[in-house]
Amino acid sequence: MKINKAIIIALGLVVICGVGVSYSLVKDDKAEYLTKDQAKNIILEKVPDGKILEFSYDNENNSPKYESEIVKDTMKYQVDVDAETGKIINFEQEVLKDQNNGKTSDKLISEDKAMDIMINKVPKATVQKFNLDKDGKNVEYEGVLTKADTKYEITVDAKTGDIKEFSHEQIKVKDTKADKDNQYGDIEIND
Template structure:
């Protein structure tokens, strides 16, 4: 309801400047909403290992807890829980401050199938997109893992990064994992400014020096076990490469090379 008069009297209550009243009401509502959110986060916080264990058991009912660790990831306290249920081993990571799940994954234990004729990459991509609806496939690599031919599929959806692994012959999903992506704020030149990181441009050059002649497919800032890194994906005519570079020092801390089909 909109009032054109600057002054109104109703039942002994004086209303002046209705627009200001509406703004004030909206501000009060925002404060209440923010307070409610803060209280909810406080109520859901995790303060000890038993709380993390019980939270994980609610998600994976009737599982056996193998291990619970309290750790620090990107300066944030987290609880890392490993569980076993049937033939699947689960890993769940919770942020302590609000109990939010920031990583989730499972892998099939003791699965083996003989290598035969591989399904096509396009078929594997369809399987992955069915598993993670409306995601974007960023890479598919055929590789050998524990003597089995597998497809490793990476996807992105919203603020989550997914990694799925399929048996190349049977199309069986062997591993499933997602984690919330931590983005760095970069300038137009790909540098991260005065935050102590080397910047995307330098990380790219370090990766290209390691694999001369390759082309960079993707570069991403992330946190790995509490360590800020640049994850660089490259490829040449024969191989695909995954390189992790320490974001502060520029040291290569992980290097993977996989055959291309």
């Protein structure tokens, strides 16, 4: 009788824990993120009258955030905003050596247009990372997208909107089928 009671209590605890874990997973899936405009407003509140040179969304390691680079007067700032809470999670500043930083004579396509080009290339994909890269002589939008078990890397020319680079690779997913088939765990039999 005591064994039956112990088994019932153990099963009850397993069910309660399972419900709790399921709730937390569902709750996390429904998290709402800041829009790009909301994040930019938070950044510009931190650096009033600043000019945003680079702005990107990054969701690596399931830590969604907006990253930015801003200039104001003789200073350059890096401000990162948590996409879930709106809190500033990184703030760095440095004195500019070259007063011509950030000035470009050519008009660039918008971030929204570049993201649309990427999503049209891989419909129904999720953007994991997106940024404007001004390194080197070419200005490009770079994006990392995922769809099912495939990761896509796309580079779009920021002046023309042409896709410059496109690659994809299979994402390795942990095989949990063996874990599901073995619902009782490892069983050892002693003779």
